Amino acid sequence: MAGSDSRLVDEYSGRVLDVVDAIPPGQVMSYGDIADYLGTGGPRQVGRVLAVYGGGVAWWRVLHADGTPAPGHEAAALARYQAEGTPLRSARPPVRVDMRRARWSGR
DNA sequence: GTGTTGACAATCA
DNA sequence: CTGATTGCCAACA
Numbered sequence: 001m002a003g004s005d006s007r008l009v010d011e012y013s014g015r016v017l018d019v020v021d022a023i024p025p026g027q028v029m030s031y032g033d034i035a036d037y038l039g040t041g042g043p044r045q046v047g048r049v050l051a052v053y054g055g056g057v058a059w060w061r062v063l064h065a066d067g068t069p070a071p072g073h074e075a076a077a078l079a080r081y082q083a084e085g086t087p088l089r090s091a092r093p094p095v096r097v098d099m100r101r102a103r104w105s106g107r
Numbered sequence: 108g109t110g111t112t113g114a115c116a117a118t119c120a
Numbered sequence: 121c122t123g124a125t126t127g128c129c130a131a132c133a
Contacts, residue, residue, distance in 0.1 A: 030115085030116090031114080031115050031116085032115065032116060035115085042115075042116090043115035043116065044113060044114090044115050044116095045115095046114090046115080047113075047114040047115060048113070048114080049114095050114060051113085051114050054114080059114080062114085063114090064114085064115070064116080065115075065116055065117080066116085069114090070114040071114060072114075073114075
């Protein structure tokens with residue numbers, strides 16, 4: 001139908017937001033992990049979705065594969081990590097999350 | 108349809 | 121750490 005679900009985002013975007021929303025506090029996922037978890041698109045598409053629609057989810061729980069948070073949000077992300085008890089490798093810029101322990105695999 | 112850019116990833120120097 | 125390079129996928133001019 002005609003329609004376009006103007007209130008609902010694209011299916012892919014909705015799926016990305018759903019996964020991010022499912023990440024428990026103290027845990028994180030990398031852009032590539034989410035892309036692989038969904039099985040479609042790529043890490044860049046995940047980043048783009050968060051850049052556009054990420055305002056309603058815990059975007060700080062999504063970072064690069066090496067544990068560095070998104071650009072322009074390092075300070076905000078660091079505050080969240082310390083508040084939620086995310087294992088950090090460096091509590092000071094460059095902020096780095098201990099991916100080995102904080103990485104969440106949907107489990 | 109082509110080329111550029113991007114909240115990416117991995118490798119090499 | 122910085123920089124360059126390649127691979128990946130989608131949006132945009």
